[in-house]
Amino acid sequence: MAEYDPQAIERKWQARWDADRAFEADPDPSKLKYYVLEMLPYPSGTMHMGHMRNYTIGDVIARYRRMQGFHVIHPMGWDAFGLPAENAAIQRGIHPREWTNTNIESFKRVCRRFGFSYDWRREISTCEPEYYRWNQWFFLRMLERGIAYRKRSRVNWCPKCQTVLANEQVVNGCCWRHEDTPVEAKEIEQWFLRITQYADELLETLDQLEDGWPERVLTMQRNWIGKSRGTRIRFTVDDPRGNRGEFIEVFTTRIDTIYGASAVILAPNHPLVEKLLGYAGTKSLYWTRLLRLRQASVKTEDIATAEKEGIDLGWHAINPFNGEKIPIWVGNFVLMEYGTGAVMCVPAHDERDFEFATKYGLAKPIVVQPDEDKPLTPESLDAAFTEYGKSVNSGPYSGLPSERAIEKMTADAEARGFAKGEIIFRLKDWGISRQRYWGTPIPVLFCEKCGVVAVPDKDLPVVLPTITKFSGTGQSPLASVPEFVNVKCPKCGGAARRETDTMDTFIDSSWYFYRYADAHNDKAPFDPAIVRYWLPVDQYIGGIVHAILHLLYTRFFCKVMRDLGLVNHDEPVKRLFTQGLVLKGGTAMSKSKGNVVGAEDMAQKYGCDTGRLYTLFAAPPEKDLEWSEQAIEGCARFLQRVHRLVSRHADLLSKAPAGSGLGVSLDSATPKEKALLRKAHQVLRRVTNDFESRWHFNSATALLMELVNEIQTQEPLEEGVRPEVAREIFELLTLMLAPMVPHLAEELWEMMGRTQQTLAHSRWPQFVPQLAAEDQVEVVVQVNGRVKRRIQVEAGLGEAELVERVLSEPKIMKLLDGQRIFKRIVVPDKLVNVVLR
RNA sequence: GCGGAAGUGGCGGAAUUGGCAGACGCGCCAGCCUUAGGAGCUGGUGGCCGAAAGGCCGUAGGGGUUCGAGUCCCUUCUUCCGCACCA
Numbered sequence: 046m047a048e049y050d051p052q053a054i055e056r057k058w059q060a061r062w063d064a065d066r067a068f069e070a071d072p073d074p075s076k077l078k079y080y081v082l083e084m085l086p087y088p089s090g091t092m093h094m095g096h097m098r099n100y101t102i103g104d105v106i107a108r109y110r111r112m113q114g115f116h117v118i119h120p121m122g123w124d125a126f127g128l129p130a131e132n133a134a135i136q137r138g139i140h141p142r143e144w145t146n147t148n149i150e151s152f153k154r155v156c157r158r159f160g161f162s163y164d165w166r167r168e169i170s171t172c173e174p175e176y177y178r179w180n181q182w183f184f185l186r187m188l189e190r191g192i193a194y195r196k197r198s199r200v201n202w203c204p205k206c207q208t209v210l211a212n213e214q215v216v217n218g219c220c221w222r223h224e225d226t227p228v229e230a231k232e233i234e235q236w237f238l239r240i241t242q243y244a245d246e247l248l249e250t251l252d253q254l255e256d257g258w259p260e261r262v263l264t265m266q267r268n269w270i271g272k273s274r275g276t277r278i279r280f281t282v283d284d285p286r287g288n289r290g291e292f293i294e295v296f297t298t299r300i301d302t303i304y305g306a307s308a309v310i311l312a313p314n315h316p317l318v319e320k321l322l323g324y325a326g327t328k329s330l331y332w333t334r335l336l337r338l339r340q341a342s343v344k345t346e347d348i349a350t351a352e353k354e355g356i357d358l359g360w361h362a363i364n365p366f367n368g369e370k371i372p373i374w375v376g377n378f379v380l381m382e383y384g385t386g387a388v389m390c391v392p393a394h395d396e397r398d399f400e401f402a403t404k405y406g407l408a409k410p411i412v413v414q415p416d417e418d419k420p421l422t423p424e425s426l427d428a429a430f431t432e433y434g435k436s437v438n439s440g441p442y443s444g445l446p447s448e449r450a451i452e453k454m455t456a457d458a459e460a461r462g463f464a465k466g467e468i469i470f471r472l473k474d475w476g477i478s479r480q481r482y483w484g485t486p487i488p489v490l491f492c493e494k495c496g497v498v499a500v501p502d503k504d505l506p507v508v509l510p511t512i513t514k515f516s517g518t519g520q521s522p523l524a525s526v527p528e529f530v531n532v533k534c535p536k537c538g539g540a541a542r543r544e545t546d547t548m549d550t551f552i553d554s555s556w557y558f559y560r561y562a563d564a565h566n567d568k569a570p571f572d573p574a575i576v577r578y579w580l581p582v583d584q585y586i587g588g589i590v591h592a593i594l595h596l597l598y599t600r601f602f603c604k605v606m607r608d609l610g611l612v613n614h615d616e617p618v619k620r621l622f623t624q625g626l627v628l629k630g631g632t633a634m635s636k637s638k639g640n641v642v643g644a645e646d647m648a649q650k651y652g653c654d655t656g657r658l659y660t661l662f663a664a665p666p667e668k669d670l671e672w673s674e675q676a677i678e679g680c681a682r683f684l685q686r687v688h689r690l691v692s693r694h695a696d697l698l699s700k701a702p703a704g705s706g707l708g709v710s711l712d713s714a715t716p717k718e719k720a721l722l723r724k725a726h727q728v729l730r731r732v733t734n735d736f737e738s739r740w741h742f743n744s745a746t747a748l749l750m751e752l753v754n755e756i757q758t759q760e761p762l763e764e765g766v767r768p769e770v771a772r773e774i775f776e777l778l779t780l781m782l783a784p785m786v787p788h789l790a791e792e793l794w795e796m797m798g799r800t801q802q803t804l805a806h807s808r809w810p811q812f813v814p815q816l817a818a819e820d821q822v823e824v825v826v827q828v829n830g831r832v833k834r835r836i837q838v839e840a841g842l843g844e845a846e847l848v849e850r851v852l853s854e855p856k857i858m859k860l861l862d863g864q865r866i867f868k869r870i871v872v873p874d875k876l877v878n879v880v881l882r
Numbered sequence: 883g884c885g886g887a888a889g890u891g892g893c894g895g896a897a898u899u900g901g902c903a904g905a906c907g908c909g910c911c912a913g914c915c916u917u918a919g920g921a922g923c924u925g926g927u928g929g930c931c932g933a934a935a936g937g938c939c940g941u942a943g944g945g946g947u948u949c950g951a952g953u954c955c956c957u958u959c960u961u962c963c964g965c966a967c968c969a
Contacts, residue, residue: 217966261886261964268885268965275969297969310969353967378967388969396883397967471968589963662907663894669962676894678920679907734898744896747906754906825902830950832902870949876901880949 049688051652055788058803059160067805068107068119068162072578076116080579081107082558082618084587084595087124088148092155093634094672095588095627097644098660102624102740103586104161105661108784109736111162112809118579120561121156121163123149125172126550128206128222131483135515141483142511145172155645159653160787162805167561171553172483176560178506179570180552181488183602185499186609188489192239195497200476202231208479209235211549213269213594221594235478235546236487240601244470247600248272250615257620262592269593271471276300276455277385278464280309280362282321283370289324293317293362293373296384296469299394300458301450304439305412307402308390309362310355310374312381313338321360321373331356338377353378353401365463366454367440376401384469392429393421399429412438413447475598477549482512482522484547492534492541501535507543521545554595555602558582559612573611582618589623596621622740625669627660634672642672654786655681661742661785684789687753687782691775691793694762698775698797701768711815717765719820724755725777726817729810732781742785752778772797780810826851826860827878833860844871851877 062068072078083103086096100121107119123145130141137144149170156163169176187193201210203220214221215228240247248270251263275298282291293309311318313335322328322335334356354377361370378397379388392402392409402409413434414420421430433447442450458464478487486507488500500507510529512522523529523545534541556570562579563571596618603617626633629640647656659677664670691698711719728748735745756762756778762771775797783790783804791804819840824847826834834857838850848869851857861879868880 264886265964271968273968295969299969351967376967378969380968383968385969391969395969397969400967469968592964665895668895671894673894673908676908683907731898739898741896743894744906747896750906823902827901827950830901830948835902868949870901872901876950878901878949 049685049789051654051684051788052649054792055158055160055653058788058791059157061791061803062160062162062805065803065805067803068117069164069166070116070118072575073116074578077114078579078583079107079110079115079117080558080582080584081110081117081119082561082582082585083121084585084591085122085124085554085557086152087127087129088145088152089129090148090636091641092152092644093627093641094644094647094656094660095634096152097155097159097647097656098627098666098670099586099588099624100156100159100161101657101660102622102666102742103584104159104657105736105742105784106584106586106740107162108787108805109809111805112780112783112807114808118167118562119163120167120558120564121161121165122167122169122557122561123152123171124550124554124557125149125170126177126484126547126553128208128481128483131481131515134483140511140513142172145483155648158645158648159657162787167564169557169560169564171550171557174506174508175565175567176557177485177509177553179556179560180485180548181500181505181507182502182570183552183556183605184548185488185502185505187238187605188499190608192242192605193236194239195234195236197232197234198476199230200233200235201228202233203228206481208481209233209476211476211551212473213475213597233478235476236544237474237476238601240475240598241470241472243601243604244270244272244472245468246604246615247472247597250600253616254619254621257618259589259621259623262589262596262621262623265592266597269472269597272468273298273470274466274468276451276458276464277467278303278365278389278458280365280389282317282373283361283363284324286324291317291320293387294385295387295389296467297389299391299447299451300454300464301436301439301442301445301447302391302394302412303364303366303389303454304436304442305391305393305410306364306371306389307392307408307410308372308374310376310379310388310390310401311358312379312386313375313377314381315375315379315386317387318358318375321358325359327359331358335375338375351377353397353404355401355405357405365458365461372407374405382473383471393426394429394431396429396431410438412436475549475601477552478546479549480521480546482509482515482547484550485509485552486523487544487546487548489544490532490534490541491544492537492539494539495534495536495541498534498536498541504535509547521547523547551595551598555599556606558617559606570611576612580612581614581616582620584620584622585618586622586624588626592623622666624666625664627670627672629672631671647677651677651681652684652788654789655684658684658746658786662746663743665741665743683750683753684786686757687778687793688789690753690756691779691796694771694775695796697762697766697768698772699768701772714770715765715767717759717762718767718770721756721759721766721770721774722816723819724752725774726813728752729777729781730812730814730817733809733812736784745781746785749778749781752781777810780804780807783807822874824851824874825876826854826857827876828860829880830878840874842873844873847871847873848877851879 081103083099107117111117125145130145133139133144134141171177184193201215203210203223203226205223205226206220210220210228218227220226220228248267251266254263275296277294277296280293282293295309322331338354355374358373358375360373362373363370390398390401392398392407393411394413409426411421413430414437415430415434436442436445436450442454455466486509488505488507490498492498510526512526515522530543530545532541532543559571559576559580563575566572599617606612629642632638634641659680662680663676732745732748735741779790779793794804821837822840823835824838825832826836836854848871864881866879870878
């Protein structure tokens with residue numbers, strides 16, 4: 046009997062799949078397509094179990110869908126631009142391209158080693174000109190439409206990365222790659238993509254994803270976009286020494302509380318602050334204190350807990366509703382980046398204003414009263430009342446409910462010209478310039494005469510030149526390559542300089558899965574007709590880390606592509622699955638923490654099927670998974686057991702024609718056959734359900750283990766099991782194993798004499814209810830809801846009959862001892878509850 | 883602080899709609915086989931009481947709805963995640 050030799054089996058079947066081109070699929074309108082996608086990896090160092098888990102989940106789904114007859118596209122590629130490659134170059138003197146390609150080779154080798162069913166013809170690598178030229182093409186289209194634009198602004202600078210970060214790439218005030226490195230503020234001129242133009246739609250179409258995306262991710266995106274409906278109100282600055290026409294615009298969602306405003310507060314870096322101090326000649330007086338307010342900590346935890354601080358500027362603003370003069374302050378809690386950089390301070394109805402007013406002794410007029418509770422009084426007010434209620438002390442608006450007051454006051458204020466209803470978003474435009482080398486060159490030139498000039502399409506790609514010196518000084522490395530920088534202006538022929546910043550690598554990953562559909566197109570990013578067949582993605586699988594970053598950007602790109610007429614859907618991904626992390630010692634595997642288990646080492650030790658099975662069995666896929674050497678041994682044992690089991694019965698199985706089991710009638714079946722067929726079909730029903738709706742591969746695996754256990758308890762099969770029945774059972778087992786442990790399944794299939802076709806395209810078996818049905822069931826007998834006895838009865842008894850049978854059972858009669866029965870609850874085939882009371 | 887998810891044996895985790903809690907695996911215990919076992923096989927394994935039959939307790943704590951609750955409701959606690967002066 047041949048031992049289970051995973052290495053040999055795995056090589057053998059991988060070669061066979063390659064020869065069969067088993068996983069290649071091209072558009073075929075007669076077939077239902079299914080797009081399975083795993084987030085493309087950044088190939089750094091070696092592939093670890095975290096990656097491997099991601100791809101295993103995707104592969105099981107791809108293989109299962111294929112067995113269901115779907116036309117499956119399942120591609121893989123490489124997120125190949127990015128900082129680690131450049132840092133490796135600086136530290137070790139290896140060119141980023143070389144470092145990256147070595148890693149890609151290694152990742153690809155491991156992917157093949159695990160038998161992931163990718164269509165490798167579609168492989169892309171984002172650092173190749175054939176790919177990034179389309180990044181440039183998209184950028185130019187956005188430039189034409191005003192979606193890409195250039196501006197000078199305060200940006201997030203990571204001193205470790207030596208480059209700018211987008212807002213989404215700042216986590217807790219620190220760089221998303223360097224969680225202990227606070228970002229610094231820097232004024233830089235850079236390129237932005239006007240994602241805010243789509244803010245409303247990015248929010249609206251999240252509703253379409255309700256059924257397919259985790260609620261968590263949807264919530265995070267909604268919060269990030271941060272839509273807020275309110276009013277922009279203009280307060281005139283009271284100017285006793287002449288009218289300079291200064292005014293302050295505040296944004297508020299609660300215009301109804303304006304009669305309760307006791308100050309206007311400006312952000313410390315609001316331009317008007319210095320102006321007003323200048324007018325009054327009081328700059329020197331306030332300057333030190335003002336600087337202190339401006340030096341807010343960047344750590345967000347600190348910000349939230351920081352004490353409110355302010356400075357009374359000595360100026361007043363006029364409340365446009367009642368003409369009242371209220372002081373103008375500067376406050377450290379007012380953000381220049383949000384709204385108008387100025388707020389009206391309504392202490393009685395805003396928590397922050399309450400705190401501020403308490404500290405500085407500002408008045409707290411009450412202008413909203415709660416609906417039910419007893420009315421607020423200045424004496425009883427110990428916290429801000431921020432809910433809606435009824436307006437009071439608000440001139441003509443007194444008595445209105447808050448909602449009405451907001452509407453009416455906004456309308457009136459608009460009519461009188463000092464306010465405007467407005468919707469603002471927390472979302473900011475996406476800053477995409479990076480002062481680094483290893484990325485897509487931004488295809489524009491700066492001409493002395495013509496200004497900013499787009500590189501003409503025909504000159505794409507703007508190829509990233511090969512450079513050899515990497516300093517990491519924060520200067521764009523491309524600036525030091527004269528042959529790259531100095532060009533002729535395509536418009537006027539005069540001298541021009543190329544843009545030397547490169548694009549954020551999140552551009553690369555925003556549309557890569559469209560490129561997979563038509564990976565070698567050299568006329569366009571892709572052929573819209575092909576994309577119409579394959580896209581949108583039916584199932585995307587990846588980590589929760591990308592809940593905002595990548596998934597927001599890619600949704601934005603989809604909408605831009607739609608507006609360019611390239612695609613006809615609004616959302617790129619129908620269903621999203623966020624898998625859990627692979628932990629070791631309680632933390633996520635990562636190179637920096639030194640706790641990685643290499644996928645290749647693992648495959649070498651146990652075989653990849655064992656590795657696949659372990660990651661599927663150890664936890665449901667959405668949960669984190671703690672790596673355990675002991676538990677993986679259990680999976681290895683199980684596969685060995687299955688292999689031995691089939692080996693042992695090869696003779697018996699060879700006596701039956703293939704696929705003959707279905708005709709077996711239960712009437713003529715032996716008890717052993719009945720037991721086996723029942724178990725097999727019960728397992729099939731539940732495994733199919735786990736695959737279909739929940740992807741609980743852990744319980745599916747447990748069920749298959751149960752089936753194997755059952756087969757073993759029915760041994761020897763030669764006695765009492767006909768070959769065709771044995772065959773049916775073993776084929777069911779093998780087909781169900783196929784998506785999870787495909788190599789072993791193929792081998793078993795062959796051992797059973799099936800040689801014509803691989804399992805890759807075999808059909809998923811059909812559940813037969815009659816075969817799963819039990820003819821004896823165990824019924825639980827409860828007294829007053831507590832389980833007392835269990836009895837065997839034939840299945841399918843009616844309620845009355847079942848009660849009759851239960852009550853006539855001697856051991857039940859003894860239990861009840863003639864007591865009066867108050868009530869009976871009957872669940873056929875399951876339970877009888879006798880209520881005595 | 884706000885929002886969300888979760889809490890089940892020694893461990894990972896099952897339990898589809900309110901109907902047998904702990905499937906399956908790991909670990910552990912006992913036995914078989916073996917020159918040997920870090921291999922294989924058999925059996926046991928939530929806690930307490932009991933020789934056994936059986937009984938009692940048990941899904942973070944408390945309360946409730948129900949004939950019946952891991953599952954539904956209220957409440958407290960804990961953990962994890964997200965947001966964090968967003969006006």
